Amino acid sequence: MTIHKGRGVLTLSGSHDIAQICLNGHTITSRYNRSPELRANFCNQCGEKTITKCIQCQNHIRGYYSVPGVISTRSYNVPSYCHACGSSYPWTEEKLLAAKELAEILDDLTDEEQEELKKSLDDLVKDGPRTVVATTKFKSLLSKTGSEISTGFKDILVGVVSESVKKSIWG
Ligand SMILES: [Zn+2]
Ligand SMILES: [Zn+2]
Known part of the structure; x- marks a missing residue:
């Protein structure tokens, strides 16, 4: 949930959504919050379980980075390491x-x-x-x-x- 603090203020700072990724590294969705309809417990490519958090530190896997009001066509890259604790992800x-x-x-x-x-x-x-x-x-x-x-x-x-x-x- 994003809280908007008034309209007149120009904010360029964006935020990360959460990513849901299967244990083999297939992206289920990089917009877990924004598009809940894309969530899945298992991967439709390999059948593995999916996760949204680092197994070591329980911090969320960073998903798509978006800046409010800015349309970006950047594609999402699955991270190899956790941004919060540095552990390598299972994939x-x-x-x-x-x-x-x-x-x-x-x-x-x-x-x-x-x-x-x-x-x-x-x-x-x-x-x-x-x-x-x-x-x-x-x-x-x-x-x-x-x-x-x-x-x-x-x-x-x-x-x-x-x-x-x-x-x-x-x-
Ligand atoms: Zn998979
Ligand atoms: Zn971690």
């Missing part, structure tokens, strides 16, 4: 695990290379100062495998890695 964990499992079954890589690939995944997702290093490592290791493997990683990691990481690895 981020799931995708990292899945990517690591994929790394473990790559016959084209030695055991050490598989380990390196797995380590680089954490930094790839985190989007910090080590992301560039991780991206370079990841790319060079990926070049030793087939293109279907590369696509496999892309399918898993899309949504949890940043746009720039995505571009620099998969073009």
Whole structure:
């Protein structure tokens, strides 16, 4: 509920709605409050349970950011980490695990290379100062495998890695 304090005042500060997201990272709605008709207990894409709060700290997952009176066409990106406590959301964990499992079954890589690939995944997702290093490592290791493997990683990691990481690895 937004409380409007008189009409003459120009307020440019917006607010976040709440997002409802399934445990696998599919967005059910990024406007939980505004569009209650879109709410669902389970995901219609994968059947997983949906959540609106961080499992660790119980703060709401930030949904669509809107400024009153401003029409925005920005699309909503599912967050990877909780803005309130910094924990990774369940889908981020799931995708990292899945990517690591994929790394473990790559016959084209030695055991050490598989380990390196797995380590680089954490930094790839985190989007910090080590992301560039991780991206370079990841790319060079990926070049030793087939293109279907590369696509496999892309399918898993899309949504949890940043746009720039995505571009620099998969073009
Ligand atoms: Zn889902
Ligand atoms: Zn949290």
